[in-house]
Amino acid sequence: MKELFNDAIYQPLYNALTFLISIVPFGDVGMAVILLTIVVKVLILPLSNKALISQVRMREIEPEVRKLKEKYGDNREELAKRTLELYREKKINPFSGCLPLLIQLPILMGLYFVFFKESGAVINPDLLYSFIHVPDPVTYHFLGLIDISQKSLILALLAGFAQYIHTKMSLQAPAPRSGDGKVSFSDEFARSMHIQMKYVFPIMITGIAFITSGVIALYFIVSSVFAIAHELVMKRTRTT
Structure with a gap:
C-alpha cells in the first residue's frame, strides 16, 4: 500500500513541485507551492463540486429536518422513516458527498507530505x-x-484565520434550543461538534502550521482561500 501511494501519488506530486520550482522566478519554493496547490485543487474540482453540492442541498432542507425532529423527536423510528422520505422527495442522497471526499483524501495527503518533506530539505x-x-x-x-523553510508565526496565524473563515462558511447552524428547554441528544451532539469544528479545528491548523514550517502554513492558506472562493462561486451559481 505504501509503495502504491508513493508511485501513484507522492512521486508525481514531488516531481510536479520540483518542475514548478525550476520555472518560477528565482526558484521561489513558495510560489511553486501556491501553483501546485491550485493545480491539484482545480484537477479535483469535479469531485469537490459533488461534495459541496451535496452539503448545500442538505443545508437547504435543514429547516424541514428540524420540523421533523420537533414533531417526532420522541419516536426515533418514525423520525428516521420521515427523514428518509424527505430525502427521497427532495432526491437527496445524504451520503453522496462522502465518496468524492474519500477519493480526494489520499491526493491531499500526498500534497501535504510532499510539502512536509520539501520543508527545508x-x-x-x-x-x-x-x-x-x-x-x-x-x-x-x-x-x-519570509523564510518558509522555518516556522512562521505570521503564516501560521493566517492559516488558522483562513481555516476559521472557511469553516464558518461551510458549517450549517445547529438547531436552536426549544422553548420548553428540552434538548435531544442528537441536537446537543450536533451543537457540540459545531463549536469544535468552528473553533478547535482552526486552532489545530494554526498549531500544525506553526510547529512544522512556513511551507505547510502556506499550503493551508492557499487551500482555505481556494475552498472559500469555490464555495462563494457555487452559492452564487445556485442563487442565479
Whole structure:
C-alpha cells in the first residue's frame, strides 16, 4: 500500500513541485507551492463540486429536518422513516458527498507530505523522473520576505484565520434550543461538534502550521482561500 501511494501519488506530486520550482522566478519554493496547490485543487474540482453540492442541498432542507425532529423527536423510528422520505422527495442522497471526499483524501495527503518533506530539505534526485532536473537556484525566502523553510508565526496565524473563515462558511447552524428547554441528544451532539469544528479545528491548523514550517502554513492558506472562493462561486451559481 505504501509503495502504491508513493508511485501513484507522492512521486508525481514531488516531481510536479520540483518542475514548478525550476520555472518560477528565482526558484521561489513558495510560489511553486501556491501553483501546485491550485493545480491539484482545480484537477479535483469535479469531485469537490459533488461534495459541496451535496452539503448545500442538505443545508437547504435543514429547516424541514428540524420540523421533523420537533414533531417526532420522541419516536426515533418514525423520525428516521420521515427523514428518509424527505430525502427521497427532495432526491437527496445524504451520503453522496462522502465518496468524492474519500477519493480526494489520499491526493491531499500526498500534497501535504510532499510539502512536509520539501520543508527545508535538499531535493532528492532519486525521486525525480528522468525528464525532471534538479532546479537551480532554489530559494525558500517567499517573495524575498519570509523564510518558509522555518516556522512562521505570521503564516501560521493566517492559516488558522483562513481555516476559521472557511469553516464558518461551510458549517450549517445547529438547531436552536426549544422553548420548553428540552434538548435531544442528537441536537446537543450536533451543537457540540459545531463549536469544535468552528473553533478547535482552526486552532489545530494554526498549531500544525506553526510547529512544522512556513511551507505547510502556506499550503493551508492557499487551500482555505481556494475552498472559500469555490464555495462563494457555487452559492452564487445556485442563487442565479
